[in-house]
Amino acid sequence: MGKMVLIYKISPEGIEKTDKVENAIKEKIKDLGELKDIKREPIAFGLEAIKIAIVVEAKGTEGI
Numbered sequence: 001m002g003k004m005v006l007i008y009k010i011s012p013e014g015i016e017k018t019d020k021v022e023n024a025i026k027e028k029i030k031d032l033g034e035l036k037d038i039k040r041e042p043i044a045f046g047l048e049a050i051k052i053a054i055v056v057e058a059k060g061t062e063g064i
Contacts, residue, residue: 002058005036010050011043018048029054 010025012018018040029035033056040048 003055004058006033006054006056008052008054009041010052012047012049015047018050022050025050025052032056 010021012021022038022040026035026038029052033054035052036055037051037053039051041051043049
């Protein structure tokens, strides 16, 4: 099979510790695939979203 890249954008519910959220994401992603990219995007008033790209194995099209 091939590989595919999944891109997620995690938006905060409020003023949170973005570093803690980012570290938690890095830990959880290890089981799913290879973390390709992680960056922060400013939203407004000091809030930042976290955008991640993960490379995973394509396991078929049964779910489509």
